[in-house]
Amino acid sequence: MKRHKLIRTVVSVVVFLISLSSAQAELRVGVTMVKITPPTGTPMAGYYYARGSQEVLDDLFAKAAVLDDGTTKAALVVCDIISLPRSIVQDARQLIEQQTGIPGGHVMISATHTHTGPTLPRDSARDNQDGGSSNPAQTYARELPQRIAQAVAEANGKLQAVTVSYACEHEDRLAFCRRFWMKDGTVGWNPGKRNPNVIRPVSPIDPEVGVVYCETTDKKPLLTYVNYALHTDTTGGTKISADYPGALARRLAEYKGPDMVTIFANGACGNLNHLNVNWGQPQTSPAEANRLGTILAGAVLKAYMDLQPVRDTALRVRSQVLRLPLAKITPEDLQEAKAIVEKKDKATFMEQVRAFKVLDVDRRAGTPLEVEVQVITMGETLAWVSLPGEIFVELGLSIKAASPFAQTHIAELANGSVGYIPNRSAYPEGNYEVVSARCGEGAGEMLVQAAVKMLEELKAQTTLRK
Numbered sequence: 466m467k468r469h470k471l472i473r474t475v476v477s478v479v480v481f482l483i484s485l486s487s488a489q490a491e492l493r494v495g496v497t498m499v500k501i502t503p504p505t506g507t508p509m510a511g512y513y514y515a516r517g518s519q520e521v522l523d524d525l526f527a528k529a530a531v532l533d534d535g536t537t538k539a540a541l542v543v544c545d546i547i548s549l550p551r552s553i554v555q556d557a558r559q560l561i562e563q564q565t566g567i568p569g570g571h572v573m574i575s576a577t578h579t580h581t582g583p584t585l586p587r588d589s590a591r592d593n594q595d596g597g598s599s600n601p602a603q604t605y606a607r608e609l610p611q612r613i614a615q616a617v618a619e620a621n622g623k624l625q626a627v628t629v630s631y632a633c634e635h636e637d638r639l640a641f642c643r644r645f646w647m648k649d650g651t652v653g654w655n656p657g658k659r660n661p662n663v664i665r666p667v668s669p670i671d672p673e674v675g676v677v678y679c680e681t682t683d684k685k686p687l688l689t690y691v692n693y694a695l696h697t698d699t700t701g702g703t704k705i706s707a708d709y710p711g712a713l714a715r716r717l718a719e720y721k722g723p724d725m726v727t728i729f730a731n732g733a734c735g736n737l738n739h740l741n742v743n744w745g746q747p748q749t750s751p752a753e754a755n756r757l758g759t760i761l762a763g764a765v766l767k768a769y770m771d772l773q774p775v776r777d778t779a780l781r782v783r784s785q786v787l788r789l790p791l792a793k794i795t796p797e798d799l800q801e802a803k804a805i806v807e808k809k810d811k812a813t814f815m816e817q818v819r820a821f822k823v824l825d826v827d828r829r830a831g832t833p834l835e836v837e838v839q840v841i842t843m844g845e846t847l848a849w850v851s852l853p854g855e856i857f858v859e860l861g862l863s864i865k866a867a868s869p870f871a872q873t874h875i876a877e878l879a880n881g882s883v884g885y886i887p888n889r890s891a892y893p894e895g896n897y898e899v900v901s902a903r904c905g906e907g908a909g910e911m912l913v914q915a916a917v918k919m920l921e922e923l924k925a926q927t928t929l930r931k
C-alpha cells in the first residue's frame with residue numbers, strides 16, 4: 466500500500482511537471498496606429514532655426530504593439546517624432562496605466578527621429594530658437610501623451626492569439642559613420658561628398674536589421690517590428706513626413722497587406738547617417754527617403770525567409786534609473802555662450818551648438834541627468850533595450866555583443882532623451898555630437914553596463930524556470 470501511494474505521488478508530480486512545461490502560455494498581441502500629424506504651420510524639428518510646416522507629404526503615427534503572455538503585459542510604442550521629452554513619456558505612461566492597467570514601467574516609448582515632424586518644447590535654451598516654445602508646439606506636446614495612450618489602449622483592446630517569429634538580416638549599404646579621420650589629424654563631421662581630405666570613417670556601423678513578425682492563428686499578418694540604426698534626416702524641406710521609416714512601412718504593406726502594422730524603432734545611430742561621401746548624388750529628398758525605405762524593406766523581405774519561431778514567449782520587464790554626469794563647462798564657457806546667443810543668426814552653427822549645450826548644462830546647477838534604461842525580454846530569445854538619447858553606435862554594438870539573448874533590439878530616443886550620448890573615446894576627438902552632448906564622458910558606458918546587467922539577470926530567470 467505504501468509503495469502504491471509513493472508511485473501515485475511520483476506519477477502525479479511527473480504529470481504536473483509535464484503540464485507545467487507544456488502549458489506554453491499563449492501569447493496575445495494587439496497592434497494599432499494613431500495619426501499624430503501636426504496642423505500646418507507647426508514649427509518643424511531637427512535644425513537650429515524655425516521653419517513652419519507647409520503641407521503633409523505623408524502622415525505621422527504613434528504605433529503601438531501590446532504583448533500579453535497571460536501573466537505579464539508590455540507595450541512597444543514608436544512615434545514619428547524627432548525625440549520625446551521625458552515628461553511626455555511620463556504623462557503617457559500615467560494615462561496608459563489608468564486606461565489599460567498596463568504598468569507604465571512596462572511601456573517602452575521611443576521616437577524614430579524624423580526631422581520632418583514637429584518640434585517639441587524640451588526645456589532647452591534652444592526652444593526659443595527653433596519654435597519649441599511656440600504656441601503650436603506647446604499645444605501639440607500637451608496632446609501627444611493622449612494620442613500615445615490612445616494607441617496603447619486601442620492595441621490592448623485588440624489582443625489576439627499570435628505566433629511570433631524572428632530573424633536578422635544584414636544591410637551595410639544604407640548607414641554610414643558621419644565622423645571621419647581627416648588628413649590634418651582632426652575628426653571631421655559630415656565633411657561633404659568626395660572630400661579629398663577624408664581618410665576613413667572613425668566608427669563602424671551596425672548592419673543588423675532585426676525583425677520580429679507576428680501573425681494571427683489563421684495566418685493573417687499582424688505586425689512586423691523592424692530595428693535598424695540610421696539617422697532619420699533624408700526627406701528635408703518643409704513638408705511633414707515620417708521619412709524612410711514611412712517608406713519602409715508602405716513597401717511592406719504592399720507585400721503583407723494594409724492591415725499589417727510596421728513598427729520601426731531606430732537603433733544606436735547618434736554618429737550614423739545615410740550620406741555616402743563616395744557617391745556624388747544629392748541625398749536629401751522625398752525620393753531619397755523612398756530609396757532608403759525600399760532598401761530596408763528589401764532586407765526585411767529577405768528576413769521573412771529565415772523566420773524562426775519563438776517558442777517560449779514569457780515576458781519579463783526590468784528598468785533602472787541612472788544619474789549621468791554632466792558635460793564639463795567653465796565660467797568662461799558660460800560668458801561665451803551668452804555672447805553667442807546675443808549674436809543670434811550671425812553666430813555660426815557650431816557656436817550655437819556649443820552655446821545651447823553650455824546654457825542647458827549650466828541651468829542644471831550640477832544636478833546629474835536622470836535617465837531610464839529599460840529591458841523587455843521574451844523567453845530566452847528576444848530582448849528590447851531602451852536608451853535615453855542619440856546613442857553612438859559603438860555603445861549599441863557593445864550591448865548587442867554582450868547580450869545573452871538570441872536577438873537583441875536597441876531603441877534609442879526611448880523613454881526620454883538627453884540628446885547625444887557619445888562613447889568615451891569620442892570625447893577627445895570633439896566635433897558636433899560631442900560639442901552638443903549634455904552628458905559627460907563615461908555616461909554612455911554607464912548605460913551599456915546597466916543594460917547588460919539587466920539582460921543577464923533576465924536571462925538567468927529563464928534558465929531558473931527550467
Ligand SMILES: [Zn+2]
Pocket residue numbers: 578696855
Ligand atoms: Zn540627430
